[in-house]
Amino acid sequence: MPELPEVEVVRRGLEKEIKATPFLLKFEFRRKDLRHPIPQEKLNQLHGQKIISVERRAKFLLFRLGSAGFISHLGMTGTWRVLENADEAQIGKHDHILIYLGKQSQDLEPKVLVYRDPRRFGIFDFWEGNVKNLPWGVDLAPEPLTDEFNEEYLFKQTRKSSRPIKSFIMDQAFVVGVGNIYASESLFLAGIRPTRRTRSLSQAECKMLTRKIKSVLEKAIAAGGSSISDFKTFYGTPGEFHLQHFVYGREGQACRKCNTVIKVKSLAGRSTFWCSRCQN
DNA sequence: CTAAATACCTGATGGC
DNA sequence: TGCCATCAGGTATTTA
Numbered sequence: 001m002p003e004l005p006e007v008e009v010v011r012r013g014l015e016k017e018i019k020a021t022p023f024l025l026k027f028e029f030r031r032k033d034l035r036h037p038i039p040q041e042k043l044n045q046l047h048g049q050k051i052i053s054v055e056r057r058a059k060f061l062l063f064r065l066g067s068a069g070f071i072s073h074l075g076m077t078g079t080w081r082v083l084e085n086a087d088e089a090q091i092g093k094h095d096h097i098l099i100y101l102g103k104q105s106q107d108l109e110p111k112v113l114v115y116r117d118p119r120r121f122g123i124f125d126f127w128e129g130n131v132k133n134l135p136w137g138v139d140l141a142p143e144p145l146t147d148e149f150n151e152e153y154l155f156k157q158t159r160k161s162s163r164p165i166k167s168f169i170m171d172q173a174f175v176v177g178v179g180n181i182y183a184s185e186s187l188f189l190a191g192i193r194p195t196r197r198t199r200s201l202s203q204a205e206c207k208m209l210t211r212k213i214k215s216v217l218e219k220a221i222a223a224g225g226s227s228i229s230d231f232k233t234f235y236g237t238p239g240e241f242h243l244q245h246f247v248y249g250r251e252g253q254a255c256r257k258c259n260t261v262i263k264v265k266s267l268a269g270r271s272t273f274w275c276s277r278c279q280n
Numbered sequence: 281c282t283a284a285a286t287a288c289c290t291g292a293t294g295g296c
Numbered sequence: 297t298g299c300c301a302t303c304a305g306g307t308a309t310t311t312a
Contacts, residue, residue: 002284035286035309059285076284077311094311119310121285163304172286179284228284268305271282 002074004144004177005220006239007059010080013235014061014113015054017082021101021111022050024065028098034120035075038097042126043070048105058140058176068128075121081235083112094118141174144213149175151207158198158206165201166194167268169213178213181226181248184273186213188247193279194272219244247273 026047029040049065056062061072072078083090086098097115115124142148157174158165168174170183178186187194189212192205201209220226225239228249242249246256251264251273260277 006284073286074284075286075310078284117310118312119283119285121309123286161303167304170285181284226284269307270285 002059002076002078003179003182003220003226004056004059005182005217005241006225007061007074007177008056008221009225009239010074011054011056011061013082014080017111017113018051018054018063018101021103021107022052023102023105023107024049024051025100025102025105025107025110028100029096030098031096031120034096034117034122034124036123036125038124039126046070050105051101058143058172059179062127068126071123071125071127072115073123075117075119075123077119078115078117078122081114081116083114085109086112092116096120097124140172141176144175144177144217149210149214151203151210154210155201155203155206158201161198163198164194164267165192165196165198165209166272168198169209170270175213177217180270180272181228181245182213182216182220184248185246186216188273188275188279189216191279193276194267194274247275249273 024046027040027043029038032038032040046065046068051063051065053064054061055064059073063069063071072080086100091098091114095114095116099113100110101113102110115122142153158168161168166183166187169178169186170180184194186209190205190209192201192209220241223239223241223244224237226242226245227238227240228242247262250262253262254260255262255275255278258275258277260275262273262275264271264273266272
């Protein structure tokens, strides 16, 4: 469940659980790697410490324990869920990481957070320093839900590129958190075709697009995210935002505003949905 | 063949 | 032209 709204929904679920049982008793790794190797020895040094907060930066989840902590990225198919105990019958072959949590640093009846990721495109890593200091030297762009991401910023950045606007807003170097679903949705709401070149966007269109990116992400968070395929929220219930999609996953169906048939085509390797009448 | 993401490779482009 | 840097698009990763 990987775009910003889904990650934020998971963060809120994790935060609630961790507040009740904040001590990291131990990690249990059932694989030594996901997308990258998992630095097990460094992570195990965190055993016994209290988790102070669960934060989100872009699509990353940051678990803070004092000055250090650990970081989780869900890739395409990563999910977190909680078990009341380590019941082996409830743990499957794609459950790669277990985190035992207790009310105190010694707790005989720990709860267990379980990370499942069939495709293993996710990341689990040690992390220290500040939020900007992510591993792999990733230079992340502004958060879309802050004032730093505004029409002036988007207008200025779009002058530097000649790519299709959809690829541009999905690029984590310009704005973070927008993936394939919310790129198509926000461009529909802004009335802009996904294939438009960035430099062709007017100042007014940049204003509209920044507003729609913010509003669609906020509405999706409020609805518990989009459940595509088998996505479940932290509590095992599906998100409901996909029921409100205007274009994503609706190819061949009637546009909800004008009844024109919604189109789909591949753009930079990703399925892209739009209404040829509502979007210019 | 499709899928919520992104790291890497390569060919294109542009500046000096 | 050439050399180097940057960009953008395609592909690989994996399982259901």
